[in-house]
Amino acid sequence: MKTLRLGLLGFGNAGRAFAKILEEKKQEIQGSMECDIIVTGITTGSRGSLYNPEGIDLKKAWSELEKAGHFDKDGKNYCEMTSLEFVEKGEYDVIVEMTPLDIFTGQPATDHLRRAMERGKHAVSANKGPIAWHYKDLKELAEKMKVQFYYETTVMDGTPIFNLKDETLKFCKVTEVNGILNTTTNYVLEELATGKAYDDVIEEGKRIGFVEADPSMDIEGWDAAAKVTALLNVLMEADITPKEVDRTGIENITLKDIQKAESQGKVIKLLCTGTRTDGKVKASVKPTLVEKGSLLSVISGTSSVLQITTDLMGKLTIIEHDPELLQTGYGVFSDVLRIVRNLV
Structure with a gap:
């Protein structure tokens, strides 16, 4: 042995x-x-x-x-x-x-x-x-x-993302990725929608373990930027760094913004995207309006979702439900x- x-x-x-x-x-x-x-x-x-x-x-x-x-x-x-x-x-x-x-x-x-x-x-x-x-x-x-x-x-x-590409999507070319990859922002946006003050949401989140002692890396979109960069570097050979991601966090999202989205039948999610345009991979992390009832809109709490678009297998969606x-x-x-x- x-x-x-x-x-x-x-x-x-x-x-x-x-x-x-x-x-x-x-x-x-x-x-x-x-x-x-x-x-x-x-x-x-x-x-x-x-x-x-x-x-x-x-x-x-x-x-x-x-x-x-x-x-x-x-x-x-x-x-x-x-x-x-x-x-x-x-x-x-x-x-x-x-x-x-x-x-x-x-x-x-x-x-x-x-x-x-x-x-x-x-x-x-x-x-x-x-x-x-x-x-x-x-x-x-x-x-x-x-x-x-x-x-x-x-x-x-x-969640087998890189394994999926290596082992079961042989010769597939990934053309786009998008998803919700930061669970802290999920939690904060959901709690803000109930009318709670931002500081109260953060303190409660720290108490129950949903929010880090220093939440800035999550709230300002840096964690999501690092994750989408890692995905694009591996899946699309992007050779970029988090500094090249068009990044906007949720620190400036207010209850008024959330209510306006609600009136339009939408919710706000911190969405990560990566696409190849003119041979160059471009990445972004931004608060985005998504239609209520859509797949992205129902990803809540500590769950995450990733959608991978390929040339031979079309779009695949992977959801991780409340990981521990x-x-x-x-x-x-x-x-x-x-x-x-x-x-x-």
């Missing part, structure tokens, strides 16, 4: 969700794929790191973080190794990039992936930054080094399984 060694950069909610799936499915993977997947290193920014080339006890690792908020400093696998140090010196076959997103540079996540691939290691990214800012360079490096590079979790959690951390963890898990399958 072969062994695949993973290095996990970051061990937040998504990382722990992935680790739990990996542990739960361990025997099934061994039985059906004849592969033992182990984790040799876990690095975090402020909670310590773990390293053991023979494999880390994942149950113990996530239990320590969930109970104490920090790895046990007296544990035999505890260390202060940084993510970059592990990437450059650690023993692993696949690096899994799950560090916090820098939406304006894609760093240091991009360097983590680049250094790993330069060592001949496979790479999985749950971080959308590298795909939005440096996808072409990373893809070319992966091809040069003959390593696998996957990133399913970067848009719509574990399990789906995010599964996106990483599915990428790791692709690597296992391709190593057979």
